[in-house]
Amino acid sequence: MTSEHLGDVIAASTVLISAGSGGVGKTTTAAAIALAGARSGRRVVVVTIDPARRLADALGLGPGGLTDEPQLIDGPWPGELWAAMLDTQATFDALVTRHATPEQADRILANGFYRNMVSSLSGTQEYMATEKLHQLHGDPRFDLVVVDTPPTRNALDVIEAPHTLSRFLDHRLYRMLVTPSRRMGRAVGVATAAFVRTVSKVAGGAVVDDAIEFFRAFEGLEDGFRQRAVEVAALFREETTAFVLVTSPRRDTLEEAAWFAAQLRQRDMVVRGLVVNRVQPRPIDGPADRFRTMSAQHRGTDLAFLCDTLVEQCVAADHERSQLDATVAEVAAVSVTLVPILGTDVHDIGGLEQIARHLVGRA
Ligand SMILES: Nc1ncnc2c1ncn2[C@@H]1O[C@H](COP(=O)(O)OP(=O)(O)OP(=O)(O)O)[C@@H](O)[C@H]1O
Numbered sequence: 581m582t583s584e585h586l587g588d589v590i591a592a593s594t595v596l597i598s599a600g601s602g603g604v605g606k607t608t609t610a611a612a613i614a615l616a617g618a619r620s621g622r623r624v625v626v627v628t629i630d631p632a633r634r635l636a637d638a639l640g641l642g643p644g645g646l647t648d649e650p651q652l653i654d655g656p657w658p659g660e661l662w663a664a665m666l667d668t669q670a671t672f673d674a675l676v677t678r679h680a681t682p683e684q685a686d687r688i689l690a691n692g693f694y695r696n697m698v699s700s701l702s703g704t705q706e707y708m709a710t711e712k713l714h715q716l717h718g719d720p721r722f723d724l725v726v727v728d729t730p731p732t733r734n735a736l737d738v739i740e741a742p743h744t745l746s747r748f749l750d751h752r753l754y755r756m757l758v759t760p761s762r763r764m765g766r767a768v769g770v771a772t773a774a775f776v777r778t779v780s781k782v783a784g785g786a787v788v789d790d791a792i793e794f795f796r797a798f799e800g801l802e803d804g805f806r807q808r809a810v811e812v813a814a815l816f817r818e819e820t821t822a823f824v825l826v827t828s829p830r831r832d833t834l835e836e837a838a839w840f841a842a843q844l845r846q847r848d849m850v851v852r853g854l855v856v857n858r859v860q861p862r863p864i865d866g867p868a869d870r871f872r873t874m875s876a877q878h879r880g881t882d883l884a885f886l887c888d889t890l891v892e893q894c895v896a897a898d899h900e901r902s903q904l905d906a907t908v909a910e911v912a913a914v915s916v917t918l919v920p921i922l923g924t925d926v927h928d929i930g931g932l933e934q935i936a937r938h939l940v941g942r943a
């Protein structure tokens with residue numbers, strides 16, 4: 581396909597985000613891109629999200645090593661390869677500890693509403709992925725941050741996370757709960773009291789007390805959260821930030837990739853890479869006709885059987901490829917890379933190297 585090389589996209593980026601539908605190979609692609617970066621001499625950190633157990637082990641994130649702190653992986657590459665696993669709770673706790681006073685941090689971390697919110701509020705994982713990105717992007721140990729994205733139904737959730745947070749912080753209700761008496765008049769205080777009474781009936785008084793206590797303890801921290809959200813939103817649009825969309829050759833995931841690409845474009849973000857993962861490999865280059873002829877000449881023999889198999893694989897691969905082309909054109913990515921389906925799952929550095937070889941052609 582006539583497109584730029586993904587290796588050049590990786591070389592030109594300081595942030596790379598692997599996004600796409602569930603199960604298409606986002607985590608695998610993110611890890612393989614990170615490996616390719618380390619092979620080209622860069623100091624790379626990859627933030628994975630729920631990697632398969634054996635891949636986590638291979639990245640030094642297995643039991644015992646399970647951590648959201650980047651771990652250095654030894655290997656024969658000139659650069660550095662670091663891997664971390666997104667742990668929403670640990671990232672949120674670390675943020676609170678870093679930005680709050682010790683007394684304020686203790687109050688927040690011990691708060692029941694806070695613990696419950698971090699583990700169950702939808703969107704927290706997506707938001708924390710962006711906080712982690714912000715943190716690692718500013719870390720002088722790394723010159724490329726590769727971010728995996730959660731298996732959300734809507735790939736936009738990560739992109740929208742900073743705005744969602746800002747909207748939440750600006751929400752009238754939030755403001756009422758945080759500052760019921762200090763900045764607002766009596767009328768609002770009465771409205772808040774009525775609201776709290778209603779919620780108490782539904783959720784239980786203790787929950788509401790915890791929530792109010794949390795919002796009060798949180799006071800003063802919002803500005804930092806809002807500021808970082810603004811910075812991440814800007815980082816998404818930087819020249820050196822690359823969105824790499826991962827898809828399978830299946831029609832539904834292709835359509836989702838095309839939709840997502842259009843959404844990114846609307847937001848002035850560029851799709852720098854499209855990775856079509858798990859394509860059927862074509863066993864030979866060029867036309868399969870001579871194997872058809874050979875099969876006819878040796879009818880009934882093992883050779884004919886082999887020729888027929890080869891022809892079938894070529895036909896299937898060509899069919900898949902012709903179906904791909906329209907959507908690939910629609911995505912209009914700067915680089916387009918096809919990665920074949922491997923014989924086994926990708927669960928070790930060797931498997932990642934194979935994928936990396938297909939991604940950049942020279943891992
Ligand atoms: N090219 C490939 N050939 C063979 N197996 C692959 C290939 N790419 C990915 N896999 C395997 O497919 C499975 C899913 O891949 P992966 O976990 O990277 O997907 P994902 O998009 O991150 O999924 P989720 O949306 O659940 O996070 C893994 O077991 C992985 O090893």
Ligand SMILES: [Mg+2]
Pocket residue numbers: 606607608629630631728729731
């Ligand atoms: Mg994944």
